[in-house]
Amino acid sequence: MIIVIVAVGIIGSMAATMLFQGADIFVKETNRQGFVSEARSAFWRLMRDTQGQSSSADFILSDQNSLYLKNGKGDLKDFQTGSPDQFNFRLGTGSYNSLSNSLGYSQSNGFTFYNNNFNVVSPSSGGLTAAQAKTVHLSKLDLTFINDMDTLSLTSFVYPHNFRFGSKMSYHD
Amino acid sequence: MKNIQGNAKGFTLIEIMVSLILLTLSFMVFLQALNTGKTVRAHSELRTVQSVILNSMENQIRARGYDENSAAPWSSSLGKDSGETAIMHFDDIDDFHQYTINEVSEHPAFGISVAVAYVSASSGFHTPQSNQTDYKSIMVKVTHKTLSAMTDTMIISPGL
Numbered sequence: 348m349i350i351v352i353v354a355v356g357i358i359g360s361m362a363a364t365m366l367f368q369g370a371d372i373f374v375k376e377t378n379r380q381g382f383v384s385e386a387r388s389a390f391w392r393l394m395r396d397t398q399g400q401s402s403s404a405d406f407i408l409s410d411q412n413s414l415y416l417k418n419g420k421g422d423l424k425d426f427q428t429g430s431p432d433q434f435n436f437r438l439g440t441g442s443y444n445s446l447s448n449s450l451g452y453s454q455s456n457g458f459t460f461y462n463n464n465f466n467v468v469s470p471s472s473g474g475l476t477a478a479q480a481k482t483v484h485l486s487k488l489d490l491t492f493i494n495d496m497d498t499l500s501l502t503s504f505v506y507p508h509n510f511r512f513g514s515k516m517s518y519h520d
Numbered sequence: 521m522k523n524i525q526g527n528a529k530g531f532t533l534i535e536i537m538v539s540l541i542l543l544t545l546s547f548m549v550f551l552q553a554l555n556t557g558k559t560v561r562a563h564s565e566l567r568t569v570q571s572v573i574l575n576s577m578e579n580q581i582r583a584r585g586y587d588e589n590s591a592a593p594w595s596s597s598l599g600k601d602s603g604e605t606a607i608m609h610f611d612d613i614d615d616f617h618q619y620t621i622n623e624v625s626e627h628p629a630f631g632i633s634v635a636v637a638y639v640s641a642s643s644g645f646h647t648p649q650s651n652q653t654d655y656k657s658i659m660v661k662v663t664h665k666t667l668s669a670m671t672d673t674m675i676i677s678p679g680l
Contacts, residue, residue: 348530350533351530351531351532351533351536352530354533354536355531355536358536358539358540358543362543362547365547369547369550369551369554372554372558373554373557376554376557376558376561379561380561380564383561383564383565383568387568390572394572394575464608465583465607465608466608484583485579485580485583499565499568499569500626500627501568501569501572502572502576502626503572503573503575503576503579504576504577504579504580504583505579506579506580506582506583510583511582
């Protein structure tokens with residue numbers, strides 16, 4: 348009788364430990380999956396909207412933490428990274444919406460701009476000036492997302508589709 | 521009275537052993553399901569990184585001009601020209617021909633290779649042409665040490 352009780356106790360505690368570890372792994376995996384999905388959708392949104400930039404001149408005021416865009420319909424969009432670990436998006440002049448709360452702000456290089464010769468265009472204080480923005484030919488998006496022990500770095504150059512057709516001329520206005 | 525006591529002895533060791541075996545089998549199935557989920561998730565994450573690298577490379581290529589000559593006849597040889605030692609010196613699409621990176625700096629498990637060829641509309645853009653045409657086919661391949669490679673091909677003409 349005592350032997351059976353002891354055996355049941357040992358087996359029961361082993362089963363409880365295994366169940367706890369299994370459930371713990373499941374919860375961590377689910378969280379990790381959610382984190383990756385969030386980072387992926389946020390970065391995809393950023394890439395897609397940057398691809399739609401209508402003219403290099405519309406990069407005006409952009410810098411390492413801010414990206415200002417205008418699509419072919421004239422919709423204004425801006426993306427902002429900031430401390431503490433915020434990655435926000437705004438359409439027009441409305442309020443900002445969070446795309447991710449998992450951005451590793453200090454680990455991210457943010458937004459970089461290159462001219463025709465593929466040299467970095469360094470934004471002035473307050474962002475790219477009108478003259479600087481017109482020289483932008485290629486942009487680079489570099490964001491790192493962090494969640495507990497998980498890190499996902501996503502970096503991509505973006506050459507907007509419309510840039511292939513040259514700059515807007517005065518007669519287009 | 522004796523019968524009641526006889527039935528109230530509890531589980532026998534054999535019953536415990538059978539329960540243990542059944543429990544172990546069910547845990548094995550459970551852990552296998554967890555492991556499958558983990559593998560699928562890891563693959564999905566790697567594919568995300570792989571597609572971002574591919575997209576990045578394609579954008580860098582698209583940012584270049586069709587050819588170093590501003591009009592036909594286009595360059596007869598594909599590949600880097602003299603003095604083009606780094607990617608920032610590349611000024612046209614075909615400079616990327618045979619461009620390779622064994623380990624991408626941010627993600628060392630991934631590598632990149634690019635192949636450029638002249639193609640024609642009459643051959644369905646599939647067959648490389650020996651002469652210069654108005655279309656270049658750019659195949660970008662992103663490899664990984666354990667996953668299968670991800671490949672994409674772009675067709676670019678002087679007007680696009």
